[in-house]
Amino acid sequence: MLRSTFLLLMWLSFLGLGAAVPFVAGLGYVWIDLFSPHRVAYSLLPGMPVAMITALVMMGAYVAFDRAAPPRPTALMVLIVLFAIWITLTTTWAVVPDSAWRKWDWAVKAVGVAAFLPFLFRSRIQIDALLVTMILSVAATMLPYGIKTLISGGGYGTNLGLFGGNYGLAESSTLAMAASASIPLILYLRNHSRVLPRGRLTTVACYGLVVAALLTVIGTTARTGLVALAVLAVVMWWRSHHKTVYVLAALVLAAIGWAVADQTYIDRMMTIFDYGSESSALGRIAVWLWTLEYVGANPLGGGFDVYRVNTFSVPIEGAPGEFLTVQGKAFHSIYFEVLGEHGIPGLALYLGIVATMFLNLRRVMRDTRGERGLLWAHELARSLIVTLVVYLAGGAFVGIAFQPMLYYFAALTISLHQFVRRAKAADPAPAPAADETAAAPAERRRPPSIWGETGRTPQPR
Amino acid sequence: MIDALAIVLVSIALGVTTLRAVMLDRDTPWFGRDPDDAAGPRRPEDGRRGPRRGRKDGSRR
Numbered sequence: 001m002l003r004s005t006f007l008l009l010m011w012l013s014f015l016g017l018g019a020a021v022p023f024v025a026g027l028g029y030v031w032i033d034l035f036s037p038h039r040v041a042y043s044l045l046p047g048m049p050v051a052m053i054t055a056l057v058m059m060g061a062y063v064a065f066d067r068a069a070p071p072r073p074t075a076l077m078v079l080i081v082l083f084a085i086w087i088t089l090t091t092t093w094a095v096v097p098d099s100a101w102r103k104w105d106w107a108v109k110a111v112g113v114a115a116f117l118p119f120l121f122r123s124r125i126q127i128d129a130l131l132v133t134m135i136l137s138v139a140a141t142m143l144p145y146g147i148k149t150l151i152s153g154g155g156y157g158t159n160l161g162l163f164g165g166n167y168g169l170a171e172s173s174t175l176a177m178a179a180s181a182s183i184p185l186i187l188y189l190r191n192h193s194r195v196l197p198r199g200r201l202t203t204v205a206c207y208g209l210v211v212a213a214l215l216t217v218i219g220t221t222a223r224t225g226l227v228a229l230a231v232l233a234v235v236m237w238w239r240s241h242h243k244t245v246y247v248l249a250a251l252v253l254a255a256i257g258w259a260v261a262d263q264t265y266i267d268r269m270m271t272i273f274d275y276g277s278e279s280s281a282l283g284r285i286a287v288w289l290w291t292l293e294y295v296g297a298n299p300l301g302g303g304f305d306v307y308r309v310n311t312f313s314v315p316i317e318g319a320p321g322e323f324l325t326v327q328g329k330a331f332h333s334i335y336f337e338v339l340g341e342h343g344i345p346g347l348a349l350y351l352g353i354v355a356t357m358f359l360n361l362r363r364v365m366r367d368t369r370g371e372r373g374l375l376w377a378h379e380l381a382r383s384l385i386v387t388l389v390v391y392l393a394g395g396a397f398v399g400i401a402f403q404p405m406l407y408y409f410a411a412l413t414i415s416l417h418q419f420v421r422r423a424k425a426a427d428p429a430p431a432p433a434a435d436e437t438a439a440a441p442a443e444r445r446r447p448p449s450i451w452g453e454t455g456r457t458p459q460p461r
Numbered sequence: 462m463i464d465a466l467a468i469v470l471v472s473i474a475l476g477v478t479t480l481r482a483v484m485l486d487r488d489t490p491w492f493g494r495d496p497d498d499a500a501g502p503r504r505p506e507d508g509r510r511g512p513r514r515g516r517k518d519g520s521r522r
Contacts, residue, residue, distance in 0.1 A: 003465060010472055014479075021483050031475065040468065129482035133475065140471040144463045162464055195482045205474070 004041040011037060011050060018057050022066040025058035026120040027133045029113065033404045034137035034178075039163040039170075051109070062120060071118045071418040076356045080410060083349040084111040087304075090342045094303025103304035107402035114407035118414040124376065127415050128195045131380070134408055135185055138178050139209050141169045145179075146212030149219030160219055173398040176225025178405055179213040180232055181391045186210055188383035192376040218257070221268050228394030235386050284397070286314040287329040291340040301343030307331050334395035337402075350401065354392065357410055360417040361385050367420050377420050384409060384416075 011028065018025025032038070032054055038045040071077075088108060094100030121130045141161045148160040161170050169175045189196055190206035217225035233250055240246045258266070290310045294302065302309070307330050313323040331337035339347045364381035368374035391406060400406075 003468065006468070006472070010476070013476070017479070017483065021486075023486070024479060024483060027479055027482075123486055125482050125486040129478065129486075132478045132482075136471050136475045136478070140467060143471065144467040147463050147467070162468070194485060195478045197477070197481065 001043065004044045007037040007041045008044045011045065011054075015054065015057050018054070019061055020065070022058060022061035023120045023126045023129065025054060025061050026117055027129060029054045029058050030117075030130065030133050030408065031137050033110070033113075034134060034169070034408075035140050036163065036168055039165070039167070040140075055109075055113070058120070059116070066120065069122060071122065071414065072421075074360075074414060074417065076353065076360060076410060076414050076417075077115050077118070079349060079353045079356055080111060080115045080407070083346070083353060084108055084115070086346055086349055087111065087342055090301050090303050090346060092303075093300070095306045096303070096308045099308060100304035100306075103402070107304065110402055110404040110407050113404070114411045114414075117408070117411035118418060121411070121415045122419065124419065125195060127380075127412065127419065128189075128193055128376075130408075130412060130415070131185060132189060132193060132195050134405075135182055135189060135209070138169065138182050139212070141175060142179050142182075142209065142212045142216045145175065145219055146215035149215045158219075158221075168403070172220035173222040173224045174400050174403055176217045176220040176222035177228055177391065177394045177398060177400060178403075179216040179220075180225055180228035180394060181387045181405065183210055183213050183232060184236070184383040184386040184390070186213070188379055192379055218265065221265050222398075223269060224394045224398045226269055227397060228390050231393040232386070232390045235389055239382070239386070282314060282316065282324055283326045283329050284332045286312055286324070286326055287331060288333060288336050291331065291336045295339055295343060299344050301339070301341050301346055304341050306340050331399045333397060333399060334392075334401035337399040353410060354388070357388060357413045358385065360413050361388075364417055364420045367424055374420065374423060377416055377423075380412075380416055384413060 011032070014024060014028030014031065018028050029051065032051050038048065038050045087104065091097075091100050091104045117130070121127050144162065145160045152158075152160070159170060159172070161175065163170050169178060186206050186209050190203060193202075196202045196206075214229070217229055237243060237246050237250070287307065287310060290312055291307075294306070294310075308328045310329060311325075311327040313325045316322045316324055331340055334350075335347065338350045342350075361381040361384055365378055365385075368378040368381070371378075388409060391409070395401070395406075
């Protein structure tokens with residue numbers, strides 16, 4: 001009861017403050033979406049439409065108080081809206097209508113909110129607050145998961161999170177992906193956040209969260225997590241200025257991990273290379289082949305959860321005459337999930353969103369290069385690119401195409417892109433680094449960058 | 462116990478950071494404070510805060 005009351009008060013605080021300060025209502029929505037207080041609480045919240053009420057407050061407060069300087073429509077925003085419309089259309093001809101409309105109900109919100117959030121998050125502090133809230137909402141699950149992994153060792157199918165079921169961060173592969181993808185953003189926040197108070201406590205908390213994220217990935221025993229971590233390690237090495245030291249540190253960490261890891265964990269990870277006879281991996285490959293065949297016959301897709309109709313048998317490698325029969329096997333890949341459910345146009349829109357995110361972030365990096373006042377934007381764009389690469393690589397093996405994290409990254413990308421566009425319009429020429437009027441006391445007191453480079457320009461509204 | 466501790470810790474962090482964001486954000490209508498002003502008040506010529514001491518051309522009222 002105490003937990004439920006505490007979370008209810010948290011929610012009411014978001015609503016109360018959010019009614020006057022719209023971006024706080026947006027933070028509340030993100031908190032509900034990622035942390036799921038209505039599932040973590042035992043009573044009071046579970047019966048209430050918390051997300052809907054928060055969304056209404058968020059939109060109402062925006063319309064009432066916050067319509068100044070809305071963002072310009074961008075290609076990314078248009079693609080997101082088109083994608084939301086297209087996934088609604090494909091649901092009308094869904095092969096499994098009941099299941100499809102159930103998934104549409106939450107998926108379309110995840111997609112649609114990404115197009116709305118940039119209206120709420122426009123200034124540096126607001127963008128910063130959005131990122132901090134995202135990370136803390138995931139941290140609420142990562143932290144206990146990491147600690148319990150340290151105590152018990154974790155294990156496949158063992159849910160050490162805050163709530164059960166197969167929803168959101170309670171699903172082990174989704175959690176492993178979220179944990180891996182959050183690491184670059186935590187490191188960014190440690191160096192550049194203004195919303196996080198500066199000091200040793202913040203540094204310790206950020207590094208503690210990185211450790212919790214790593215332990216969470218290990219604890220879930222999800223192979224997707226290991227793939228995502230490997231990609232993260234390679235990308236960070238590629239970006240690192242101290243490549244030899246990085247390799248040595250990674251080897252030491254890997255050796256420690258190998259020494260302390262449970263044998264069942266090692267055995268499960270080794271099945272990554274044994275996809276020909278391991279039933280889970282074999283089933284994935286089979287469902288991907290089925291998806292290609294299905295889309296060949298139905299190029300507009302079969303609607304949400306169309307995988308439920310699949311049934312096939314595949315020969316097991318090394319076991320002549322033996323077949324693996326699979327029925328209703330989920331897609332286990334964001335790309336095949338979108339392709340099977342929403343056809344070729346859906347995949348084109350999805351990949352278009354991702355490609356535009358990369359292009360916008362690259363543009364932000366190019367526009368802010370060498371400007372100390374916009375160092376934070378440069379670094380955030382860089383960290384988001386790393387996060388995206390990790391997410392897209394890991395997502396190749398888990399069906400999280402409509403989990404909200406990616407769409408929040410898209411919203412962050414739009415907000416950041418618009419902020420930098422306004423900054424450049426306000427003052428296209430970089431001011432001298434010695435100018436002491438504005439931005440950079442924070443950057444001066446902190447290490448300049450986790451990746452490099454400095455500069456400054458005045459900050460726009 | 463671990464769950465409860467994590468929920469409380471993260472909630473406190475979330476509460477502190479949200480309030481701090483509201484305090485710092487320049488778009489906040491009432492007590493908003495531009496973080497760039499942390500070292501001192503905004504310059505009058507920036508126009509949004511601080512007393513206006515003269516006309517734009519520099520002459521006194």
